[in-house]
Amino acid sequence: MKKVILLVSFAFAAFMSHAADNETSLKNDNKDQQVKSVKMLESKTDDQQISRLCSVTLKGVVNAGVFSVEISCTNSAESCEQATKLSASCLTAALKTVKDIIY
Amino acid sequence: MKKIFTTLFIFISTLSISQPNTDGFLVFYNAKFNNQFGRGNDFREYQGKLIIQGNQSLFTMKEKGNIIPLDDKFNIDVSPDSLFTVYKDAESSSLIFDFSDINQQILYFADTLHPMQWILTQEKKMIDQITCLKAHTQFKGRDYIAWYAPSIPIDNGPWKLGGLPGLILEAYDAEDDWHLVCTSLKPTSNNTFLFYEKIILKGLEGYEAYTDYMQKIFRRIKSTLATSQTGDCLTCENKSVIKLHTWEKIY
Numbered sequence: 001m002k003k004v005i006l007l008v009s010f011a012f013a014a015f016m017s018h019a020a021d022n023e024t025s026l027k028n029d030n031k032d033q034q035v036k037s038v039k040m041l042e043s044k045t046d047d048q049q050i051s052r053l054c055s056v057t058l059k060g061v062v063n064a065g066v067f068s069v070e071i072s073c074t075n076s077a078e079s080c081e082q083a084t085k086l087s088a089s090c091l092t093a094a095l096k097t098v099k100d101i102i103y
Numbered sequence: 104m105k106k107i108f109t110t111l112f113i114f115i116s117t118l119s120i121s122q123p124n125t126d127g128f129l130v131f132y133n134a135k136f137n138n139q140f141g142r143g144n145d146f147r148e149y150q151g152k153l154i155i156q157g158n159q160s161l162f163t164m165k166e167k168g169n170i171i172p173l174d175d176k177f178n179i180d181v182s183p184d185s186l187f188t189v190y191k192d193a194e195s196s197s198l199i200f201d202f203s204d205i206n207q208q209i210l211y212f213a214d215t216l217h218p219m220q221w222i223l224t225q226e227k228k229m230i231d232q233i234t235c236l237k238a239h240t241q242f243k244g245r246d247y248i249a250w251y252a253p254s255i256p257i258d259n260g261p262w263k264l265g266g267l268p269g270l271i272l273e274a275y276d277a278e279d280d281w282h283l284v285c286t287s288l289k290p291t292s293n294n295t296f297l298f299y300e301k302i303i304l305k306g307l308e309g310y311e312a313y314t315d316y317m318q319k320i321f322r323r324i325k326s327t328l329a330t331s332q333t334g335d336c337l338t339c340e341n342k343s344v345i346k347l348h349t350w351e352k353i354y
Contacts, residue, residue: 065182066350074342
């Protein structure tokens with residue numbers, strides 16, 4: 001049982017590391033599951049021209065039965081690619097900490 | 104099933120009259136627990152087992168069947184084999200609970216034995232032909248309801264619950280995220296709890312140490328998130344949220 005859980009954890013951690021390094025993988029392979037929400041935000045600049053920001057939220061949960069840690073990373077950038085990259089980087093860092101605690 | 108249960112109960116009652124201090128009891132509960140308590144639904148089925156031997160008891164709650172993970176690749180499940188594990192020793196007023204942290208290392212902490220203030224009611228119901236009375240309490244941030252059997256004069260129950268004038272045969276929290284119902288009660292004997300007795304002799308830290316430990320993990324992840332936000336993108340906006348969900352309230 002523990003082996004199965006650890007195996008899943010390993011696979012997930014490896015996947016997250018890969019996701020951080022490879023944007024193509026994030027976009028094409030697991031778009032629906034990984035990118036929790038993407039929305040365009042409007043923001044006004046000094047010269048009143050409207051620029052649009054893309055906001056991406058990634059969420060991860062470590063469940064240990066009677067307690068769980070929920071991590072959510074939201075990033076907004078001019079391009080969705082950049083926002084995704086930032087959110088993936090944020091979540092990877094957080095989960096790396098969890099991984100460091102585990103191993 | 105009911106006939107067997109009644110026969111067993113009569114047998115146990117007879118034994119308890121003739122040998123009040125040496126009997127052991129094995130109480131099984133059907134249990135369900137929402138692994139996403141407070142934020143969603145992920146109900147799983149467990150078997151609760153309460154072994155009572157003299158003044159000592161051990162409660163465990165193990166998952167039944169195969170685990171069906173959520174269809175979400177962002178979930179890491181490091182749940183231990185048994186949840187809500189609690190050892191009690193009424194003679195020394197000791198209670199030990201175990202805690203499996205995220206590296207699946209089991210840590211043991213002490214807590215107060217049956218500190219909850221129960222409000223007793225006269226509401227009755229039958230659980231497997233045994234008359235039970237309703238009681239409720241608030242304990243570590245949650246409201247609990249218990250149905251206890253005055254005809255079984257054992258002030259014990261699942262997990263940390265107890266201190267009622269009868270064995271708890273059903274218990275649940277007000278949100279119904281955790282629910283146990285007794286399915287059988289059997290006589291047992293020769294149970295020893297040497298492992299826990301040794302732990303007590305070594306000395307244990309209390310509930311405060313447990314909450315400190317939880318907060319330490321929480322702060323560590325939180326600080327990692329804070330440092331990861333210092334990027335070189337001046338126009339980017341970022342917001343990270345970290346939430347710690349614990350069954351017992353962390354003070």
